[in-house]
Each structure stands twice: as structure tokens, then as C-alpha cells.
Amino acid sequence: MLNGLYIGQKGQYYAIFTPQGIQIGLLFLGQDGQYAKDVAALGPITKALAKRWGVNPKD
Secondary structure, three states, rough: OOOOOOEEOOOOEEEEOOOOOEEEEEEOOOOOOOOOHHHHHHHHHHHHHHHHHHOOOOO
């Protein structure tokens, strides 16, 4: 969970879901195996999506 949103991963694809299970994003971050960099990139993305969807990160 990042910023109150759930992340599903399959390889380099990341699906982003609200706490209610609504998928609000699907990202492909390259086939470079840089998972730590992917998590760093997902931080600001999920923060913006959480704000847009009214998700409180503390929930």
C-alpha cells in the first residue's frame, strides 16, 4: 500500500486500486528489473491519485 492505495504487480506492470477495489491506474515501468526505482516512482504517482480520488493515506 502506498499513500492509501493498493498496488498489484505483475512483472513491470503495476495496477493501482482504491481501498474499495476500484482500479484507477495501470502503469508499465520498463523491463529493466529496477524494482526499487519503480517503487520510488510510484510514490508521487500514488500521492497524486490518492488526492484526486479523495483517499486519505492514513486509512
